[in-house]
Amino acid sequence: MSFEKILIANRGEIACRVIASARALGYRTVAVYSQADALARHVQLADEAVCIGAPPSARSYLNIDALLDACRRTGADAVHPGYGFLSENADFAEACAGAGVLFIGPPAAAIRLMGSKRLSKIAMQDAGVPCVPGYQGEDQSDDTLIREARRIGLPLMIKASAGGGGRGMRVVDDADQIAAQLKSARQEAKSSFGNDELILERAVTRPRHVEIQVFGDTLGNVIHLGERDCSVQRRHQKVVEEAPSPAVDEALRARMGEAAVNAARACHYVGAGTVEFLLGEDGEFFFLEMNTRLQVEHPVTELVTGQDLVAWQLKVAAGEPLPLTQEQVALTGHAIEVRLYAEDPARGYLPQTGPVLDWRPASGAGVRVDHGLVAGAEIGSHYDPMLAKIIAFGDSRDEARRRLIRAVEDTVLLGLDDNRRFLAAILRHPEFAAGRATTAFIGSEFAGSPALAEAPVADHLWALAALLQRHAGDGWHSSALGTQPVVLASGDQERTVHLQGQRVEDLDVRLLACDQDTLVAEVNGVRRRYPWCRRGDTLWLQDGDHRAGFQARTHRAPNALNGAGSGLLRAPMDGAVIEVLARVGQSVVRGDTLAVIEAMKMEHALKADCDGQVDAVNAAAGDQVKRQQILVTIAARE
Structure with a gap:
């Protein structure tokens, strides 16, 4: 080896x-x-x-x-x-x-067994691992599945046996919808994984998602390294992960750890793996699935155990024994991780594409950032939109949480939208701060958060952009005599800022110093630093977890912006056109779906933004399109 x-x-x-x-x-x-x-x-x-x-x-x-x-x-x-x-x-x-x-990694047989939710559940039941009551039989006929669904009762969880990521998964609360949801889940499973096998389970209401890190070697040793809590999820995708879980005590950790080790032994496991459980409010836990690989969230386990799990993988693969026995594993402190995504939570988590103009990961005591970014990189539509993982460690959970909030806000990413405002709001939420968040958190307690709505660009950022326009030159410069009107655009917004020397009319904002990537300004008597950069005709500014891009419009003809209601349907990101529903001459009303594009594993419907008649169609199914490319033009109805 x-x-x-x-x-x-x-x-x-x-x-x-x-x-x-x-x-x-x-x-x-x-x-x-x-x-x-x-x-x-x-x-x-x-x-x-x-x-x-x-x-x-x-x-x-x-x-x-x-x-x-x-x-x-x-x-x-x-x-x-x-x-x-x-x-x-x-x-x-x-x-x-x-x-x-x-x-x-593990043997192919273990990968194949645990890759099937149906077969792995049968194996886990045989190994004595607690499983959610349900149906995982070979008979996949509609009649059998409907009969078994009614036996299990509501709420019901329908799952694709193959794959993951929430695809082919449905929660049913209405018995009349069982047949339709089975058909829908089967179709999605077939499309996503080439396998339409389903399993049925009783839906565990408001559970926590707690997983156990296991490791096995070629000598037959298997241990666990404690748990991770991954309850904060959106559409079955993890958003925040932490170790240890605020809901798990030593006794429960021992029981869950023993069950996870039994699961690994049952498939003769070698290497790093994760056994995932649903943990009910009553402390009862059930096997969910086993991931036969290193997990995205492995850094939180590394920080609380002081171990390098990738190094463990390499040593085990070389035939060495596990570096520790179960008795030697100790958990110290607390670690929390968030996933930095190129997406806009205020627009339905729409994935974002574009250039990374400036990238400065946070640093400091207890902060770790795992990333693959470099300034100048182009984020396209071909791969998952996760850009980096921001992780913080502390002696206590609250110390780790505070450090992580600061790290999220101090991370500089300019050039495209990201989810840092969304992440900081989760970490600050009282329910999360108290350690009570379940898998229902984002859809319930967090649902009304301002972080899920578009944030207006703050007055002081408009003012700083206008002052930077004067400072930067090269097309951003104009005379400083008297009151100087500066017209700026940010997204669909346009504003005129009036400069008076180094000040802004009616606002207490002053630009004190500026270098190539950071400016120092005084806003309402408070001095702060703001990351900034400029590429082409766009100037970017960041203030904590807020950022905005500004374009100079002072010398541009009026009505140059095409905002909402313009009749121009643009691709929101780089992607592939999978369907065009618009026809030249077609009468449409605002909200009609005229095209569908696929990017970053998601489909996005492009809808008419005004009433009118289709004037031009500039794309066909199968076309690769660029962000902001005009796909359909509508002649607006007077």
């Missing part, structure tokens, strides 16, 4: 993370990249790098032949799959073995 050079079959922050631990242990590393990732950070960090294909994942990061060819060309004798992509693909693990390349 000896190896010297590791190919990382992944991209982004996890590829960078694996490279760091591999290098520390003396291994050479090989990065792979699609044509879209040629300048990515993981490519720059590795010893060698190989382009494996075009941007679509199916032609690059999911292309097993291209990955094994990269191993052959570089002499890589081991592969680390990271998470996502092929990390839980048993065929890939077997293909690596067939090519004489060590797969750093």
Whole structure:
């Protein structure tokens, strides 16, 4: 099991993370990249790098032949799959073995068993692991599923047996909807995973999502490293993760840990894995699934145990015993992680694309940022919109929470929208601060948060942008004699700011100093620093978890902006057109869906923003389109 050079079959922050631990242990590393990732950070960090294909994942990061060819060309004798992509693909693990390349992960048989929710649940029941009452039988006929659903009762959870991420999953509260929801879940499962098998379970109301980190070696040792609480979720996607769980005491940790170890032993597990449970309000817990890979949220376990889990993976793969026994595992302090996404929560979490103009991850005591970003990178539509993970550690949960809020707000990301305001609001919410958040939190207690609405651009940011316009020059400069009107646009908003020397009329705002990336200003007598940058005709400013981009409009003709109601339907991000419903000459009303595009694994409907008649259609199904490209033009009805 000896190896010297590791190919990382992944991209982004996890590829960078694996490279760091591999290098520390003396291994050479090989990065792979699609044509879209040629300048990515993981490519720059590795010893060698190989382009494996075009941007679509199916032609690059999911292309097993291209990955094994990269191993052959570089002499890589081991592969680390990271998470996502092929990390839980048993065929890939077997293909690596067939090519004489060590797969750093569990045996293919364990991957295949735990990849099926139906078969894994049967195996867990046989191993004595608590499971949610339900149906996971081979008979998948509609009659049987409907009969079993009525036996289980409401609320009912329908799940695709294959895959994850919330696809093929439905919660049913109305018995009359069982048949329709079964059909819908089956269709989505078939489309997403090529497998339409379903399982049925009793829905556990307001549970916590608590998972146990397990590790096994080739000598038969299996231990756990405590739990992580991943209850704060949106559409079954984790948003905040922490260790230890505020709902788990020593006795419950021991019971859940024992169940997780039994689950791992049942499939002869080797390497890093996670056994996920639903934890009820009464302390009862049920097996949910097992992830046969390293988890996105592994850093919180590393911080509270003081261990490097990627290093553990490499040592186990080399045939070494686990570094610790169960009795030696100790949890110290508290760690919380949030996922930084290129998305706009105020617009239905719409994924965002565009350039990373400035990137400055937060730092300081107890702060860790895992990322794959470099300034100048282009965030496209081909991959998941997660950009980085921001993690904080503290002696207590509240110390970790305070440090994380500061880290979220101090992280500088300019050039495209992100979810930092949303994350900071979650961390500040009284329900989360008290440790009471369940999987229902975002849809219930957090539902009315201002962070889910578009934030108006603050007056002082308009003022600072106008002052910077004068300071920056190169098209942003105009005479400073007398009162100077400066017209700015930010998104669909336009405003005129009147400058008087170094001040702003009617506002107590002064620009005190400015360098290439930070300005110092006094606002209402309070002096603060503001990150900023300028690219082309747009100037970006950040104030904590708020940011705004401004364009100079002083010398532009009136009505140059095309805002809401313009009749111009633009692509909200780079993506692929999957359907065009508009026809030239068609009469439409505001709200009609005229096209659908797919980007970052999500579909987005483009709707008419005014009543009128379709004047032009500039796209067809299958087209790749760029952000802000005009797809449909409507002649507005008077």
